Structures are given as structure tokens and as C-alpha cells.
Amino acid sequence: MIEARDVSVAIGGKGIVANVDFDMRPGEIAAIVGPNGSGKTTFLRALSGDLAYSGEVTINGRDLSVMKPVEAAMLRAVLPQATTLSFPFTVREIVRLGLLGGRSGALPGEDERLPERALARVDLDGFAGRFYQELSGGEQQRVQLARVLCQVWAPVLDGKPRYLFLDEPVSSLDIKHQLIIMNIARDFARRGGGVVAILHDLNLTAMYADRIFVMHRGRLAATGSPQDVLSDDLIEKVFDCRLRVGVLPAGDMPFVLPQSAV
């Protein structure tokens, strides 16, 4: 259970996020959507413990503001938008850093094999020996996801749920890998963990999210299930763009939706 009450964040005296309430239960994927600059990433950084905030955030009932880094590291793993390196680490060395902080929750003795297993899950079998810096942006993003998965390999540890915080996890991926990554998130939630993901693709959001938090100018504009939230009015208000939900393109114009995946 993650609960945030009246969270506000200011950076350099400028308010970026104001009075956001946020709840999510284990077993759910919570998607945060909203236009660029609406405060999504800032809010997720506050939730990750990177930024000072006012208000209250608890994870599994414990106050985030008094948690040590190593305690928080056992409760949640964070995937940033992009990670650049200055040193020639191999892919395996990067993924293995996920095991640094604490407890993957894998069976005893399995930790050494986790990097390979995590890489296989993100469809990077055989990439362990490659240099991270030589991979494409999408491959790098999946390497980082494999690292994050190692950190919270077991979605439930000691009977308590753990969480994945994903900041635009599919932004630089092709459609096949978008589906693979979102299925990993769904699987993590079904096995008892929780996922908070910032997403831009509203179709993917509708397909995978159990609950959507719509942010607009630093505030929460709407919350609820995809059916409740994704309406013509809300999209026009928040994204400043007149679109209609559920309308097919006219004539023989092709369209491809992730929901059609078989």
C-alpha cells in the first residue's frame, strides 16, 4: 500500500506539484498520465525519496521521510527515464548492481544467476557480455529494467508487497518490446507487488492500468479506472486537444492498437 496525502513539491522556490493525493494497493498497476511539464516525474521523484516534499507519504504504512536509503531500496526499485554512463561497464555488471542494496528475494544461491534471468525476461538474452555504452537507447532502457527487476525480484518479501516505480518505461521501445515490458509490469502486480508507471500512450494505459492518475499543471485532474477517466472532456481539458474516445478512423485508414495483440 502506498499512500500520499496532500503532497506538494517546490524546486528552487517554484511550486511544481501541488496538493496531490495518491493511493495504490498491491496487485495494481497505477498509471500517471498528463501532458509534458505537468509534474509527473517530479511527483514520482518525491515518491522515490529524491526530492523534499510537504505532506505525507507512506509505503506499507511506514513514513517515507524517515526511511534510510537501504530500507527504501528493499521496498521499491526505480527505473529512471534514461541513464548514461562514463565508464565501460558490461551489461552484466550493470544488471548486477541491482543486487547491491539488499534482498532480491530470490531463493538462496540464485542471486548469481539473476542477471542472466532478468536479461532473458526483457528479451536481451546473450547481451550480458556487451558494453552498455554500445547499445541502442531502447536496449539500454531494457538493461536498466533488468537491473531494477533484480532489485525486487520477488514482488512480495516477508509477506509485504514491494513496488516498481517506472518513469516512461516504454518511451524508446518498439511495439513488441512495449508489450513485453508492460506484461512484465502486469505479471509483477498479479504476483502481489505494485507498479507505478508514468505513461504517455493512452491506449497502452487503458489496456494495462488498473487505476489512472491524470496530472495537469502540477495538480491531480482526475483519478479512477480507465473507463471512468478517459473521456472526451477530460482529454480536451488536460491535453488541450480535441480527441474522441473510441472512434475508429474513417474509411480504410489502417490503425494498430496494442489491445489487438494475440
Place this chain on the structure above:
Amino acid sequence: MVDQSIAGAGTVATASDGDRSGRARIAILALCLGLAVAVLLSLTSGASDASAVSVVGDWLLGAAPGNEALSARDRLIVYDIRLPRVTLGVLIGAALAVSGAVMQGLFRNPLADPGLIGVSAGASLGAVSVIVLGATVLAPITSMLGTLALPLAAFCGGLATTLVLYQVATRRGQTSVATMLLAGIALAALAMALTGILIFMADDRQLRDLTFWQLGSLAGATWQKIGSVGPVIVLALAAMPFLARGLNALALGEATAGHLGIPVQRLKYTAIVGVSAAVGASVAVSGGIGFVGIVVPHLLRLAIGPDNRYLLPASALLGACLLLLADAVARTIVAPAELPIGIVTAIAGAPFFLWILLRKRGVIDL
């Protein structure tokens, strides 16, 4: 040792599973052996003809009655002149190389070096103050501290610079690396200007002392000097292995290191204090010895990868080996006179560094 490291560099990409820890362990073992050889060679090369066999024999026999492996004169040369010099070389080589590796990890930049953020310049200012003002303004202090005055002043100069730097660059518990690098340049310039004033005030004899000290040398190593700076260096080196995991995480950025459970602020603070202690102590006894801190970690990253759990100990060993090698060159190339060791490391290190950059342009991302 150098040849071995280069030989390893060509095979980096062939590690099929990406796990280079086995190779790193072998490299560290080889470096241990290499250091033992370098120490023995340093003890036995020079004007006296004490051979490696007789030195080892003397050491093995120890105080046993009838131990005549070394003559009394050779024993004096080996134990009272060469051994302190070798010990100092090992300590300083290790300190400079590890400090470089830690700074590079801290700044996430393979070009970072203690010389860069003003630690060396601050330490120099402290040392020059004692050399120039020791007999006049600072006389009460220097007469009280005796030979400890110079190393202590250099150490304090280095630490003071780093602390000022840290205060300037830290806002609300977050240290900005960019601010720190820029502030380091400013502080180094200030320290050099103040040093310049002192040099302007110096008389002829002091100028000669200053020049030799600034060029860097292991000559004049005594057990007393080692006693004054050795513990500082050993303590700083002993703390650094505890930084290795944290520095690895820091390669992914400060926020991500925190997400992985690393107490980032404490890590940075420990690294900064450790580096300024090690560098301050080194500058105090041997002046400016450049390039060890940049070349050694670079070579090792090519051979065994950037994992600090292996990089830090391997840097200590290779740094010690290379400094002994440089010292051997400094002692013999213009014998019976002696070249300052800083000249040797710069002449060998600078072109070598350029060569690495050209050869590995694709792998080293600057």
C-alpha cells in the same frame, strides 16, 4: 607490469558473459607479484652492489648468528637509505593512484584527478608557506613541530581547500559536481597566486628548496618522514575499499545510487576526506607527482573493467609499481645526479595518456 596491463586491454570485449571478476582477481595476484619484484629491484639497484640474492638471504637469516649475507656497509645502505625510499614510493604511488580512481568514480568522469579540484594546489600552498615563512613569521610553530611542520602544513592546506570546496558546492545536502569542478579551478588559481607571492618573497636558498620540492622527489626519504605521513596514507587507503560498492552504484548517477540503497551524501563525504588526506600527505613529502592518478586507473579499466571492488586495490598495486619504476629511472638516468621523479612521471605519463585516448576513443566516453 605495464606490458601486462596493455596485453589485457585488447581482450576486453571477448569476455562472453560480461563477468570480469575472475580476470580481475588474476590481475591483482599478478600485480602483487609484480610489486614484490619491483621492491626487490629497487632495493638492489644503485651504486652499492648488494645483490637481490644477498638481500633476500639477509632478510631470511635475520638476526641469526653468523648472518653475513650482507656487509655492514651494504646493510646500512639497504635498510637505512633504500628501504625508507622504497616504502615511501610504495605508499605514495598507491595513494596517488587510488585517489585518482576514487575521484573519477565520485565525479563520474574519467578525467577527474585530485590535481584538478585544487587539493594538490592547496597542499602546495601549505608546504610553501612553511618553506618560505618557516624561519620568520611561522617560526614559533615550525620550531615546535620540527620536521612534522611541512607535511602537516601540506595536509592542512589540502584539507582546507577541499572543505571550502565542499561548502561552496553543497546546497541542501546535495553536492553539485559541476560547481565543484569549477570552484576547484578557482580555488586552485587562488592557491597558486598566494604560492606565487610566497615565491616572490623567497630568498635564493629557499627558491632552490622550493624548486626541488615542487618538481617532486622521493630523495631524502627517512623513517621519520614515513612515520609522519605513513599512518595518514595507510588510514586513507584502508577506508577506500569500503567505498567500492557505493562508487559502482554512483556510476549510474546520484539518484539511482540512492535508489539502490547507498547513503550517497556519506559516501561522497568519506571519499573527499580520504582523498584530501592521502593527497595532502603525498604532496607534503614528495611535491607534485603528476599523472599516476590518471594513467593507472585508465590502464586498469581497460584491462579489468571499471568495477571499483577490483579497480581500487589494483590501482594501489600498479600505482606503487609504476612509482618505483619511475624512481629507478630518476635515480639512474643522470647518475650520479638525480632527476626529480615528477619530471619522469610527466614525461612518461603525458604522451602515454594521449596514446590511450587516441587508441580507445570509442570505448572511453569523455
